[in-house]
Amino acid sequence: MHTSPVTTAHHETHENPALLHHFATAEQQKNAASFGMWVFLLTEVMFFGGMFCAYLVYRYWYFGDFAAASKSLDWRLGAVNTAVLICSSLTVAMAVRCGQVGKQKAMVVYLALTILLGLVFLGIKGIEYRDKFVEHHVPGQSDFQLKEAIPRQPGVLANQQHAQVYFSLYFAMTGMHALHMIIGVGLFAFLTYKAWKGAYSPEYYTPVENAGLYWHFVDIVWIYLFPLLYLIDRHP
């Protein structure tokens, strides 16, 4: 890549150093970045959509077994994690707002809080995963065993194969969600460092905004995962 002297001169005369030479205005640059992020999120919708579709088909076929397997999850931990993610969505929204109004120090705090909440979520998820291993609820374990009766059919235990389908989907969906969380925490660690260095201002905070869009999307996926995985036929 070579830069012509003309372009360099153009750069130097412009007041916004974040504006790249192939964009006419800062607004155009921001809109292009935002549009790119939304198209990426569209592909993410289809990515998770495939798993939701598989879930839907098997839940319809093996409803009783899915309901029984769902009962083995701790809905309290799931609810707490939902609240943790919602709080982290608020801190991200506040971090983006700090970018808009130019509060650099507050942005660092909100980004750090987001990382902290993300790690709390992953920690709780880790505890839940450990419980599943201890209880032999991991599909493929040679001693897999789900001693849970099908709701409304007292005494009828869940079909072990069908229960393993549920737990396969449980681990695939929450696992891919957790991977997105891990990537998000990594992104925010980088952004916190950059914000601490004073990289973002009301003229340029696009990376914070786009990472925020990603984080809110991951939050939305969990908003659906929580009732679908934890709360099938829960009433006593």
Place this chain on the structure above:
Amino acid sequence: MSEHISSVKLYVGIWLALLAGTGLTVLAARIDLGPFNTIVALSIATIKAILVVLFFMHVKYAHEKMTKLVIVTAIFFLFILLALSMADYGTRLWS
């Protein structure tokens, strides 16, 4: 460019609504509504998702029509994926 800046009050309000929605989801799951349990749970989840998209993701204030086009596209293709798959798998056991 006049970027819309939401008030802190609004963000806190949305946050409280999302937390209330989570509580409501748990409460609704403990009442026996038969097949309507799923519908209620998914309706609450969808309302929560709409709040996140409109306010936290600033879609309510987006000047760009392209953003809205992308969202409508996502929902449309997700609908095709789920509806046509269920139309197939959901009716295979009918005989």
